[in-house]
Amino acid sequence: MKVLVIGGGGREHAIVWKIAQSPLVTQLFCAPGNHGMRSVAELIQIPVDDIDRLVSFAKVRGVDLTIVGPELPLSLNIVDRFRELGLRIFGPTRAAAKIETSKVFSKNLMQKYNIPTAKSEVLSLAKAYERVPEMELPIVIKVDGLAGGKGVVIAHTQAEVIAGLDQFKKMGKAANQIIIEEFLNGKEVSFFVVTDGVHACPMGSAQDHKRIFDNDLGPNTGGMGAFSPSPLITPEIEKEIMSKLIYPTLEALSKEGCPYLGVLYAGLILTKKGIYVLEFNARWGDPEAQALLPRMETDWIEVVEATLDGRLKDVKIQWKTGASTCVVLSAEGYPGNYTKGELISGLDEKRPNNIMIFHAGTKHSDEGWITEGGRVLAISALGSNISDARDQAYAAAKKIEFKGIHFRTDIGKSL
Numbered sequence: 342m343k344v345l346v347i348g349g350g351g352r353e354h355a356i357v358w359k360i361a362q363s364p365l366v367t368q369l370f371c372a373p374g375n376h377g378m379r380s381v382a383e384l385i386q387i388p389v390d391d392i393d394r395l396v397s398f399a400k401v402r403g404v405d406l407t408i409v410g411p412e413l414p415l416s417l418n419i420v421d422r423f424r425e426l427g428l429r430i431f432g433p434t435r436a437a438a439k440i441e442t443s444k445v446f447s448k449n450l451m452q453k454y455n456i457p458t459a460k461s462e463v464l465s466l467a468k469a470y471e472r473v474p475e476m477e478l479p480i481v482i483k484v485d486g487l488a489g490g491k492g493v494v495i496a497h498t499q500a501e502v503i504a505g506l507d508q509f510k511k512m513g514k515a516a517n518q519i520i521i522e523e524f525l526n527g528k529e530v531s532f533f534v535v536t537d538g539v540h541a542c543p544m545g546s547a548q549d550h551k552r553i554f555d556n557d558l559g560p561n562t563g564g565m566g567a568f569s570p571s572p573l574i575t576p577e578i579e580k581e582i583m584s585k586l587i588y589p590t591l592e593a594l595s596k597e598g599c600p601y602l603g604v605l606y607a608g609l610i611l612t613k614k615g616i617y618v619l620e621f622n623a624r625w626g627d628p629e630a631q632a633l634l635p636r637m638e639t640d641w642i643e644v645v646e647a648t649l650d651g652r653l654k655d656v657k658i659q660w661k662t663g664a665s666t667c668v669v670l671s672a673e674g675y676p677g678n679y680t681k682g683e684l685i686s687g688l689d690e691k692r693p694n695n696i697m698i699f700h701a702g703t704k705h706s707d708e709g710w711i712t713e714g715g716r717v718l719a720i721s722a723l724g725s726n727i728s729d730a731r732d733q734a735y736a737a738a739k740k741i742e743f744k745g746i747h748f749r750t751d752i753g754k755s756l
């Protein structure tokens with residue numbers, strides 16, 4: 342089977358790495374991919390937002406199955422476009438992916454179908470400014486649409502609310518609809534299922550570390566590390582998440598005429614009052630995928646095929662025993678302006694099988710590996726438990742060097 346993966350980050354490297362192990366796959370492409378994947382996939386120089394060229398590549402090269410990594414091509418209707426031509430593709434349609442790409446759609450859906458989520462209200466930007474004096478603090482303000490991680494502000498003072506609204510105003514069109522939301526206090530967990538819209542198979546949990554510095558200090562990033570599974574998600578809690586949050590959401594999406602097929606990622610918060618959905622994403626998390634996929638025993642292609650063929654209820658995904666930890670190495674300056682082109686040493690060393698190095702922002706040049714992005718590499722380790730996996734991931738991370746290297750030293754420490 343010829344498989345095409347769309348995307349080029351650390352998450353897609355983990356997906357490609359996993360798929361490359363499937364005996365069902367004869368040829369593997371990744372568009373645009375990154376140089377770190379070259380040993381397992383052929384890189385195709387088509388950006389993720391060029392849907393016309395992706396469609397024609399899949400057609401001309403006889404791709405049997407396409408798997409979408411990031412949300413951008415989903416929002417550009419890639420799934421419908423492929424299906425119209427009879428091309429097999431794994432991921433939600435643009436209408437179903439609105440659960441991620443429109444926070445207003447997602448909040449309205451959760452409210453209409455009583456899916457536990459923070460109380461919220463949608464306002465115009467002008468109305469939001471007017472309401473500042475009445476707001477109960479802390480408060481969360483969000484902007485609708487994809488905002489590249491800059492769409493959420495947790496404000497503790499009125500001045501912070503105003504600064505947040507000013508930031509949204511600068512985004513222009515994206516700022517037409519502002520969500521004002523109750524602040525929830527608790528532990529955050531990323532929970533994943535694979536679903537054909539009717540049946541859902543839990544794929545367990547991971548905890549992400551979003552801030553750049555240790556002890557959750559500094560600005561938010563795309564994610565600086567993760568561990569999996571989360572010890573907070575006991576089998577009883579998993580059952581509750583499936584019955585109270587996941588299945589009602591899938592039923593709601595079906596009732597609204599946009600059944601969901603693909604990986605669904607629920608960003609949850611476990612509070613004293615119960616479990617709430619903070620957000621849904623229409624894809625794997627990054628770096629959660631780099632922590633979760635190494636734990637998966639079952640062939641991912643078999644799961645994807647079963648999902649597309651409506652056989653998911655017969656599938657039981659098997660997991661390796663133990664746990665995993667993933668540490669992200671970032672470039673100096675990230676998440677702000679960061680340096681590029683620094684020589685990376687230690688990447689080509691031999692390492693044990695339980696250590697996986699996923700590339701996100703690297704390039705192979707004449708001098709060797711160099712940095713090319715903000716999040717450069719993700720070092721994942723499998724261990725007997727989170728603390729063992731963490732020690733092994735850090736031991737492997739310390740062998741890699743580049744000028745300005747930064748990583749958090751507390752991934753998986755506060756469970």
Ligand code: AMP
Nearest residue numbers: 459481493522523524525526608619620
């Ligand atoms: P979102 O993109 O909606 O998940 O928000 C990004 C991050 O903002 C989340 O991972 C939380 O850390 C935080 N956040 C969002 N909504 C809330 C809320 N209602 N209460 C507390 N924190 C929140």
Ligand code: GLY
Nearest residue numbers: 549564626627628
């Ligand atoms: N790690 C957070 C995300 O992928 O959205």
